[in-house]
Amino acid sequence: MNIRTLFSRLQHKDLSRLEARLDSAFRPVGPRPEFVKRLRFELLPPARRHLLGIAAGGWQVVMLTAAGLVSVALLLHNGLRMAAAVLGALGLLRHARKSNAAQSAVPMKTVRQ
Numbered sequence: 001m002n003i004r005t006l007f008s009r010l011q012h013k014d015l016s017r018l019e020a021r022l023d024s025a026f027r028p029v030g031p032r033p034e035f036v037k038r039l040r041f042e043l044l045p046p047a048r049r050h051l052l053g054i055a056a057g058g059w060q061v062v063m064l065t066a067a068g069l070v071s072v073a074l075l076l077h078n079g080l081r082m083a084a085a086v087l088g089a090l091g092l093l094r095h096a097r098k099s100n101a102a103q104s105a106v107p108m109k110t111v112r113q
Helices: 003-010 012-025 033-043 059-105
Strands: none
Touching: none
16 A cells, blocks of 8 residues: 555544654754854854955955945046037037038129129
């Protein structure tokens, strides 16, 4: 008789008795202290992380962060300057086209000899 047929024949009352027997047979046990210690070491992050080989909280990390922020600020500044230069050049081209169009619209006086 396999397990599937055995459980299909059991009724609710029989399953309750089986559950009670299993509950009395298996008592919960606490984990060993060595296991808990090893698990904490593996799962929890270390107290001091290292960033690029530099201990966190050191002055080097502060300087790297400051340098990164300054670099981002300079990139944004240069990007805005470039956008202003492109827009200025486009404005000059537009103005030049308008003035050329206005000059060609004015009839030229021809000099007769």
